[in-house]
Amino acid sequence: MSTPKSSPRAFRRPIPVTKTELEPFTSELTWQRAPGVPKPRPPRVVEQRLRILMIGWEWPPHHSGGLGVHCFELCQELTRMGHRITFVLPFHGPRTEIAGVTFRTPGDTPEGPYPGAYEIGGSPTRWDSGDIGTFNAWIGTLSAKPFDVVHAHDWFGTAGGSAIARRDGRPFVQTIHSTEYDRSLGHPWPDVLAREQLGIDAADRVIAVSNHLKEQLVERYKARAEKVRVIYNAVRPSERLSALGGAKKIVLYLGRLAAMKGVDTFLRAAAQVARSEPGALFVVAGEGPEYPRLLTLAAHLDLSDRVLFLGKVTDEERTTLLASASVFVLPSVVEPFGIAALEAMAAGVPAIVSKTSGVAEITTGMFTVDFWDIDEFASRIAELLAYPVLRHTMGEEGRISATREGWEERAIQTAGVYREVLAGRRR
Amino acid sequence: MKVVLYLHLHQPWRLARFRYFDLGSARPYIDERRNLEIFRGIAEQCYRPALARLAEALEEFPDFRLSLSVTGTFLEQAKAAAPDVVDQLRSILKTGRVSVLAETYYHSLAFLLPPPELAEEVDLHTAALQREFGIRATSLRMTELAYSDELAAFAGRSGFRAMLMEGWEGVLGDRSPTHVYESATMPSVRLLPRHYRLSDDVGFRFSSKGWSDYPLTSEKFVGWIAATPGDVVNLFMDFETFGEHHPASTGILDFLSALPHAVRARPGLEWATVDEARDLPPAGPLSVPRTISWADQNRDLGAWLGNDLQRSAFEAAKKVNLLAHRANDPELLEISRRLLTSDHFYYMYVGGHGADAGVHQYFSSYGNPYDAYANYMNALTDLRRRTIERLT
Known part of the structure; x- marks a missing residue:
């Protein structure tokens, strides 16, 4: 390891592009090395810096899931490597700035027909398909010519992004973080589905955040497997804060309260554990459409005084929660990646995730359970509460394994995909 | 130069999933059916064909000799899942050219428990050997070739005349593993050190295509043995090496079949059992205060x-x-x-x-x-x- 992870990022100079990026892309295996093998840092060589037009949806400090974090961290590392990014967002509002990232938003451009109706960051749920159409039409007025590559995240800007890439002869890269099938638990909104399909079909390369997701893209969206690359999410190393006072054993769920997240499994397992562990407190942190139903379920399970619904938590509260938790549970029915579980591990909290979670592909240091197996979730929670040696060993080993590869590696891999599509164009 | 081939047969009773909320439920800890299924699979790949090869070799080469150890948990599973494998074992033991070693019945770390446990588990095992094969074992091996001065003392007190150990530089120093030693604490117990490099050439490296000596032929291997100075080369490994760790497709069974001929073709090499090799004149006393084993790079109980x-x-x-x-x-x-x-x-x-x-x-x-x-x-x-x- 040539770069110590602890050095403050703000004071680090941009590093030149690494040799890995220059090597012809032969196999995904170089990315998906076994988590156990320490990764040698490749020597650095000077290379052409890329100009990237990236199309997203959300950006810190306002973000609701893994997408915003992914875009932010990825851009941070890409700019450190010397690349320049113009990031397209549908909303105005406060943004955490990164040197080297320029933002474009509807209404800020004189040539755009867009009226600038969304001056204040609105809730995505208030958008209808007409708004999305307008957003994409506005993207269509941008020029891709000043850029080397156009890169869209999820379905929001696929129509506009792919159109300008084609028109201006630039390669188009599409990252899929989750699919409409999964988010809707099998009842997809046809318009969203069509936009996902468009992005996947038009892309020179598709990036999926796990193998599990890649398989789905190949099966359901008929993506050609050869053009799909897997690049996982990552977390930053974090020092575990000293645990909060009190003898409570905290079992934590942290994430959106959506049907695909399987929070009712968490509550049903909690009901089993609560009987044998009188000291255990179950915390549900996050908001979402399932909240009223889950609240009713908790009461029905006679858990009202054992479960704490915290609602939406800030990043700071998140850190505190992870620092005080004994066990982290992510029982999702479908989970393309599950970055919260990786965050928990990085904070030294042993994690229990459903077997289909993408995050389970990059580490063996967690318990994996079939999403429907409430008894097994309950047993795993109880085991972690009952056996301190297990909790401690899993926590410590997990901390190391969760941060073995970070956003820097993910950015190198993403830049590798850019080079791949550019090389394809030159031939 | 004597050549000792010693093979260890073992299968554990693997646990079933026993959940936290199964406590007090009287559910069994061991899923016997699943263990027997696994056993049948390994019998098919390994025990049956490899024992057949060994039986053929014993028949064809009157000078071929072999040593085995068979854990109690292996015998229990073999009798239930593949009794013909037990018959195969009985039949090669009848040749009188195969010695069988004693150990703990349960392949356990009983030597780390208060005294009666180790003696009782070894007694259970020798009784099982007597019952199944009519054999009284007089050499001892501990689980994973664990060895120490204290274990030699135990072996001597229990009437055993030899123990196996790892021939590791960490305890041998500049002495060669190709001699028999006597225990410093219990001279009646002779020590046979495993030649780990030659043993691991077969046990670990045989099918490894990245190995500079791949592919390993019996002639090449026996050439290495013949070029080794000393009294005895101890090749100790898992029996499962032949067909399970290395599947038959790697040629491992043919390698095994070809060994007796290759040894006979080399003047100066001669097969011996553990019980025969222990009577070689000892090269001196050996003290091993800290327990060693044949596992991992550190050869400890880690x-x-x-x-x-x-x-x-x-x-x-x-x-x-x-x-x-x-x-x-x-x-x-x-x-x-x-x-x-x-x-x-x-x-x-x-x-x-x-x-x-x-x-x-x-x-x-x-x-x-x-x-x-x-x-x-x-x-x-x-x-x-x-x-x-x-x-x-």
């Missing part, structure tokens, strides 16, 4: 007791075994011994990376060491409750 999970599980298992002795209940004592089988602790190894971790994962019946620990502790906690109930 493979079973190297991390907190393993140590805490083993300490808990020791206590339950003591309680089971006190409860004087044969069934509970037997279960506590099945839970002492060393494999359970081996599965809890947290390596992370390196060659050893790969070997551990290969042998594990769990997804990761945490599964292994949690499941084991649930079963052990349940047994502890049952034993305490019996005592009160």
Whole structure:
């Protein structure tokens, strides 16, 4: 390891592009090395810096899931490597700035027909398909010519992004973080589905955040497997804060309260554990459409005084929660990646995730359970509460394994995909 | 120069998933059907064909000799899952050119428990050998070739005349593993050190295509043996090397078949059993104060007791075994011994990376060491409750 992870990022100079990026892309295996093998840092060589037009949806400090974090961290590392990014967002509002990232938003451009109706960051749920159409039409007025590559995240800007890439002869890269099938638990909104399909079909390369997701893209969206690359999410190393006072054993769920997240499994397992562990407190942190139903379920399970619904938590509260938790549970029915579980591990909290979670592909240091197996979730929670040696060993080993590869590696891999599509164009 | 081929046959009783909320449910800890299924698979790949090759070799080459050890848990499973394998063993033992070694019945770390446990487990094993094969074993091997001065003293007191050990520089210093030694604490016990490099050429490296000596032929291998100075080359390895660790498609069974001929073709080489080789004149006394084994790079007990999970599980298992002795209940004592089988602790190894971790994962019946620990502790906690109930 040539770069110590602890050095403050703000004071680090941009590093030149690494040799890995220059090597012809032969196999995904170089990315998906076994988590156990320490990764040698490749020597650095000077290379052409890329100009990237990236199309997203959300950006810190306002973000609701893994997408915003992914875009932010990825851009941070890409700019450190010397690349320049113009990031397209549908909303105005406060943004955490990164040197080297320029933002474009509807209404800020004189040539755009867009009226600038969304001056204040609105809730995505208030958008209808007409708004999305307008957003994409506005993207269509941008020029891709000043850029080397156009890169869209999820379905929001696929129509506009792919159109300008084609028109201006630039390669188009599409990252899929989750699919409409999964988010809707099998009842997809046809318009969203069509936009996902468009992005996947038009892309020179598709990036999926796990193998599990890649398989789905190949099966359901008929993506050609050869053009799909897997690049996982990552977390930053974090020092575990000293645990909060009190003898409570905290079992934590942290994430959106959506049907695909399987929070009712968490509550049903909690009901089993609560009987044998009188000291255990179950915390549900996050908001979402399932909240009223889950609240009713908790009461029905006679858990009202054992479960704490915290609602939406800030990043700071998140850190505190992870620092005080004994066990982290992510029982999702479908989970393309599950970055919260990786965050928990990085904070030294042993994690229990459903077997289909993408995050389970990059580490063996967690318990994996079939999403429907409430008894097994309950047993795993109880085991972690009952056996301190297990909790401690899993926590410590997990901390190391969760941060073995970070956003820097993910950015190198993403830049590798850019080079791949550019090389394809030159031939 | 004598050549000793010693093969170890073992299968553990793997635990079923025993959940935390199964405590007190009287569910069995061991899923016998699943274990027997696994056994049948390995019998098909390995035990049946390899024993057949060995029987042929013993028939064709009157000078061929062989040594074996067979754990009690192996015998139990073989009798239930593949009795013909036990018949194969009986039939090659009838040649009189195969010696069988004693060990702990349960392939356990009983030597780390208070004294009666080790003696009782070895007695159980020698009795089983007597019962199944009509053989009285007079050489001893400990689980995973564990060896120390203290174990030699135990062996001598129990009437054993030889023990196997790892021929590791860490204890041999500049002495060669190609001699027989006598225990410094118990001179009546002769020590046969394993030639780990030549043994691992077959056991680990045989099918490795990246190895500079790949492919390994019997002629090449026996050439290496012949070029080794000394009195004896001890080739000690798992029996499962032949057909399971290396599948038949690698040519390992043909290699085994070709060995007796290749040895006979080399003047100066001669097969011997462990019981014969121990009578070679000893090259001097050898003291091994700290327990060594044949596992991993460190040759210590780290493979079973190297991390907190393993140590805490083993300490808990020791206590339950003591309680089971006190409860004087044969069934509970037997279960506590099945839970002492060393494999359970081996599965809890947290390596992370390196060659050893790969070997551990290969042998594990769990997804990761945490599964292994949690499941084991649930079963052990349940047994502890049952034993305490019996005592009160």
